[in-house]
Amino acid sequence: MKKRLLIIGAFIVLSPVLFSFCGFYVSKADGTLKNKTSQVILVRDGNKSVITMYNDFKGDTKDFAMVVPVPVVLRKDDIKVVEQSIFQRLNDYSAPRLVEYWDQNPCYGNKEEDKMSAAPSANEVVVTSAFGTKRSAKSVTVEAKYLVGEYDILILSAKESSGLKNWLNENGYKIPADAEEVLDPYIKSNLKFFVVKVNEKEKQKLNNNFLRPIQISFNSPKFMLPIRLGMANADGDQDLIVYAFTRRGRIESTNYRNADIVSNRNIPLFVQKNFGAFYGNLFTNQWDKEGKSVAFLEYAWNVTPINQMKCDPCVGNPPTEQDLVQSGVWWLGGKDWNDYSDVDNDEPDNGSKNVHFTRLHFRYNRKSFPQDLMFQVTPNTLNYQARYIITHPATGDFNCAAGKKYLQDLRQRRKKELQELTVLTGTNINNWQDEATAKNDEETNVSAQYATLLPQVKDEMENKENMPVGILLFGTAMVAGAGLMRWKGII
Amino acid sequence: MHCLGFSINIYFQVVYYFLTNELCNSIGRFILYTNSGVMHLLNLFKDARYFQIIFQSIFxxxxxxxxxxxxxxxxxxxxxxxxxxxxFVCEYFLGKKNVPFLQRLKNGIPSVLISSFGLSLLLKTNYWWVAVFAAAVSILSKYIIRINGKHIFNPSALGIVAAIFLTGNAWISPGQWGSGAVILFGVLSLGFIVVTRVQKTDVSIAFLGTFAALLFIRQIIYLGWPLDHFIQSVSTGSLLLFSFFMITDPKTIPNHTAVRIVWCIAIAAVAFYLTAFKFMNGAPIIVLVLAQPLVPILDKFFKAKKFEWAKPKAYTAEEKNFLHVVYSRSIM
Incomplete structure (x- = not known):
C-alpha cells in the first residue's frame, strides 16, 4: 500500500478532469487542462479567519491523512465538517462564463433571445496517507486531540523540524524529502500543525463514500494560506482556486501581483462546443504572459443575501444565505430557518450583513511562488466576472440593403473573433481549422462562415507578421537613398 | 557634477570655434539649434525635482x-x-505676498506634480471623492501644517494615510508591481541617485538598508527560509518607491545629517516590527506620517543648515557667448 501525505494546497490528483459543458466532455488528451486543482474557501473579517478545505479523496480512507500549518491551537468548537456540495455550488456560480446572443435579420423581424451557458472548470483534488502506530517523539507536543465528524484530529507543536519529521514518519506519514526546508521556518514562526486522519468507525456510520470538507476557524492577524509545504511533495504547476468571503470588499494578494483575467471578449461561435478547453488555453496563455507569479481574479461580486442582483448573467444559482453560513460566513449566522416571524421585519441595511465574494485563481510552482500566499481585505466593492461572448448570426435572406450591410459587418466581426481567439489563447490560427470547418455553421450565409473566413484571416495575420520586416526594409531604403543624394550633393 | 559642467563648457567653446570659422552650413545650423535646446534643458534640470517627476512618470x-x-x-x-x-487656491490666499502670484504658482508646480505622482503610484480607490479628498489633504497640509517655514508632513504620505483611515474606501496594493518590475526599479532608482546626486541619498540608504537587513536576519537567519523568499519580500515596488521617492522629501526630514540617519533607521525598525510581527500592510508610510511631527523638535535641538531646492544657475560666459551666436545666426 502506497502511503502518501495530503497537505493543504498540496493535492495530488488521481483522476482526470471532467469538464462538463452542455453534455460535452473535453477530451483527456487535450493536455492543456490542469488537473491538479485544489479549492479553498476563505472567510475573513477583522482578525478572524475561517478556512474550508475541499476534500475529493477517492480510494481507501485508511490511506488518507492531511497536515495543515495553523497559527494557533484550535479548540474543538473551531473545527467542523461541512457539506461537500458547497464547493460545487460556489464553483458553478463563479466559474468563467460564456454568454450567447442572437442577431436579428435586419430584413425582417426576428425572435429575440438571450441565453447563457456555463463552463465550470471542474476541479479534482487530493490524496493520501495513513496513520500507523502512535508513539510520541521528543520535541513534539500533542496540544490537543479531537474527534470531529469522521475525522481524528491532532494538533501538534514542535520545537525542531527534525523531531516533527521523525514523529510524522513514525506515525505513518511519509514526509517528502525537502519538506524540512519548510517545516523549520513554520516551527520557528510558532505555527502549530493540524493533523487529520479518518476514523473508520465514524466513517462507517455515515454511510457515504466521500470525505467531507473540514472547516477550521481561528483568530490571528495573519491572513494567509500556507502553500509552501504543499510544493515539497509535488512537482510541476498546481492550480488553486480561492473562494473568499468578506464583509468589506474584495480580497487581494499582498505579496504577488493581482491581475484580472481578460474578460468580455467576442469569440467565435464554435468555441461553445469546447469552452472548457478554450478557457484552459486562455488561462495558460495569460498566466505565461503575466509572468506566472500572479493572482488572477476570475470573479468578484456583492452576494449579500438581501442584495437582489447577484450576477449578470447567472451561471449557477447564487449562494443562498444557508450556503454562505455553511461556508463559514459567521456574521450571517444565528438565524432560525423555521422561524418566519421576522419576515416582514427587515433589519436595517447598515452593511453589517454584507458579503463580498472573490474568486482568485493561482497556478503556482516552487520557482514562481517562493512565499506563502498573503492576503488583505480591501474596500474594493467593484463587481467583476470572466465572461466571453458568442453571437449567433441571423438566418434567412439578406436581399434588402440593410441585409447586405449586415452580412458585410458579420464577416468583419467574425474575422475579428477569429483573431481574438488566437490572441487570447496564444495558439496558431491553424489549430482551429477543424473546429472552424466542422458542420455547425451551415445555417450561416456561406460568405460569412468561419470555414470561409479562416483562410482570409490566416492571410491577413501572416501579412501582419511581415509588417515589421517591411518597415525595416523601407526605412533602410530611405536612409540609403538620402545618403546617396547627400553624397551626390543633391540635398 | 562640477566635472560635467566643465566639460560642457569646453564643448560649447569647440562648437563656437567651428561656428565662427564659417563651417556653419545647414548641418551646422542643426547642431547649433539642438545644442542650444540641450543647454536650456540642462539649466532647467539643475532642479532635482524635475528628474523626480521624470522618473515617477516612467513608473x-x-x-x-x-x-x-x-x-x-x-x-x-x-x-x-x-x-x-x-x-492655485492656496497660493492665492495663503502664499507669500512678496513674490508675484504667477511666480509662486510656477515654483510650486513641481512639488504638486511629485505629490500627485506619489498618490497615483500608491493609493487605490473606486470613488472620485476619495481621490479628491486625498489630493486636497496632500496639498493643503503643505500650506496649513507648517512650523518654522517647513511643512511637517510629507504631502503624499499624509494624503494616503488620511484617505485610508478617514474615508475607509482607499487602500494600498503592495503587490501591484509584481516582481518583474524590480530590475526596472533598481536601475532607475540608482540612476536617479547618480543623476541628481541629491544630498538626501543617505536617507534612502539608511532606511532601505536597515529594513532589508532586519528582514534578512528574521527570514533567512532566524526562520531559515530560502533566499528567494527574502528577495520576494524586498523586491516589492512599493517599498523601493517609498525609499527613493517618498521618505527623501528634503523638506520633511531633519536637517542635521546624523540625526536624519538615526531617524530613518528608527522608522525602518518600527516599520519592520509592524510588518513582520503585526502583519500590517503599508507600514512604512504610516510610520513615516507618525514620525514626522518629531522633525521640528529634532531640528530645534540639532541645528543645521535648512535645505533649499537649488536655484537655476546663471549662464556662464561661454554659454552666453554661444547663445549670442545662436541668436545672431538665427536672425541671418
Missing amino acids: LSYGILFLHWRNESWLYATYFITGLAVQ
Whole structure:
C-alpha cells in the first residue's frame, strides 16, 4: 500500500478532469487542462479567519491523512465538517462564463433571445496517507486531540523540524524529502500543525463514500494560506482556486501581483462546443504572459443575501444565505430557518450583513511562488466576472440593403473573433481549422462562415507578421537613398 | 557634477570655434539649434525635482502600459487636477505676498506634480471623492501644517494615510508591481541617485538598508527560509518607491545629517516590527506620517543648515557667448 501525505494546497490528483459543458466532455488528451486543482474557501473579517478545505479523496480512507500549518491551537468548537456540495455550488456560480446572443435579420423581424451557458472548470483534488502506530517523539507536543465528524484530529507543536519529521514518519506519514526546508521556518514562526486522519468507525456510520470538507476557524492577524509545504511533495504547476468571503470588499494578494483575467471578449461561435478547453488555453496563455507569479481574479461580486442582483448573467444559482453560513460566513449566522416571524421585519441595511465574494485563481510552482500566499481585505466593492461572448448570426435572406450591410459587418466581426481567439489563447490560427470547418455553421450565409473566413484571416495575420520586416526594409531604403543624394550633393 | 559642467563648457567653446570659422552650413545650423535646446534643458534640470517627476512618470507609464492600469486613468487625472487646483487656491490666499502670484504658482508646480505622482503610484480607490479628498489633504497640509517655514508632513504620505483611515474606501496594493518590475526599479532608482546626486541619498540608504537587513536576519537567519523568499519580500515596488521617492522629501526630514540617519533607521525598525510581527500592510508610510511631527523638535535641538531646492544657475560666459551666436545666426 502506497502511503502518501495530503497537505493543504498540496493535492495530488488521481483522476482526470471532467469538464462538463452542455453534455460535452473535453477530451483527456487535450493536455492543456490542469488537473491538479485544489479549492479553498476563505472567510475573513477583522482578525478572524475561517478556512474550508475541499476534500475529493477517492480510494481507501485508511490511506488518507492531511497536515495543515495553523497559527494557533484550535479548540474543538473551531473545527467542523461541512457539506461537500458547497464547493460545487460556489464553483458553478463563479466559474468563467460564456454568454450567447442572437442577431436579428435586419430584413425582417426576428425572435429575440438571450441565453447563457456555463463552463465550470471542474476541479479534482487530493490524496493520501495513513496513520500507523502512535508513539510520541521528543520535541513534539500533542496540544490537543479531537474527534470531529469522521475525522481524528491532532494538533501538534514542535520545537525542531527534525523531531516533527521523525514523529510524522513514525506515525505513518511519509514526509517528502525537502519538506524540512519548510517545516523549520513554520516551527520557528510558532505555527502549530493540524493533523487529520479518518476514523473508520465514524466513517462507517455515515454511510457515504466521500470525505467531507473540514472547516477550521481561528483568530490571528495573519491572513494567509500556507502553500509552501504543499510544493515539497509535488512537482510541476498546481492550480488553486480561492473562494473568499468578506464583509468589506474584495480580497487581494499582498505579496504577488493581482491581475484580472481578460474578460468580455467576442469569440467565435464554435468555441461553445469546447469552452472548457478554450478557457484552459486562455488561462495558460495569460498566466505565461503575466509572468506566472500572479493572482488572477476570475470573479468578484456583492452576494449579500438581501442584495437582489447577484450576477449578470447567472451561471449557477447564487449562494443562498444557508450556503454562505455553511461556508463559514459567521456574521450571517444565528438565524432560525423555521422561524418566519421576522419576515416582514427587515433589519436595517447598515452593511453589517454584507458579503463580498472573490474568486482568485493561482497556478503556482516552487520557482514562481517562493512565499506563502498573503492576503488583505480591501474596500474594493467593484463587481467583476470572466465572461466571453458568442453571437449567433441571423438566418434567412439578406436581399434588402440593410441585409447586405449586415452580412458585410458579420464577416468583419467574425474575422475579428477569429483573431481574438488566437490572441487570447496564444495558439496558431491553424489549430482551429477543424473546429472552424466542422458542420455547425451551415445555417450561416456561406460568405460569412468561419470555414470561409479562416483562410482570409490566416492571410491577413501572416501579412501582419511581415509588417515589421517591411518597415525595416523601407526605412533602410530611405536612409540609403538620402545618403546617396547627400553624397551626390543633391540635398 | 562640477566635472560635467566643465566639460560642457569646453564643448560649447569647440562648437563656437567651428561656428565662427564659417563651417556653419545647414548641418551646422542643426547642431547649433539642438545644442542650444540641450543647454536650456540642462539649466532647467539643475532642479532635482524635475528628474523626480521624470522618473515617477516612467513608473506610472510602466504600470499603465504593462500592468493594465489603464482603467484607472480617471483616478490619476483626478489626483493631478485636484492637486493643481488646490495649489492655485492656496497660493492665492495663503502664499507669500512678496513674490508675484504667477511666480509662486510656477515654483510650486513641481512639488504638486511629485505629490500627485506619489498618490497615483500608491493609493487605490473606486470613488472620485476619495481621490479628491486625498489630493486636497496632500496639498493643503503643505500650506496649513507648517512650523518654522517647513511643512511637517510629507504631502503624499499624509494624503494616503488620511484617505485610508478617514474615508475607509482607499487602500494600498503592495503587490501591484509584481516582481518583474524590480530590475526596472533598481536601475532607475540608482540612476536617479547618480543623476541628481541629491544630498538626501543617505536617507534612502539608511532606511532601505536597515529594513532589508532586519528582514534578512528574521527570514533567512532566524526562520531559515530560502533566499528567494527574502528577495520576494524586498523586491516589492512599493517599498523601493517609498525609499527613493517618498521618505527623501528634503523638506520633511531633519536637517542635521546624523540625526536624519538615526531617524530613518528608527522608522525602518518600527516599520519592520509592524510588518513582520503585526502583519500590517503599508507600514512604512504610516510610520513615516507618525514620525514626522518629531522633525521640528529634532531640528530645534540639532541645528543645521535648512535645505533649499537649488536655484537655476546663471549662464556662464561661454554659454552666453554661444547663445549670442545662436541668436545672431538665427536672425541671418
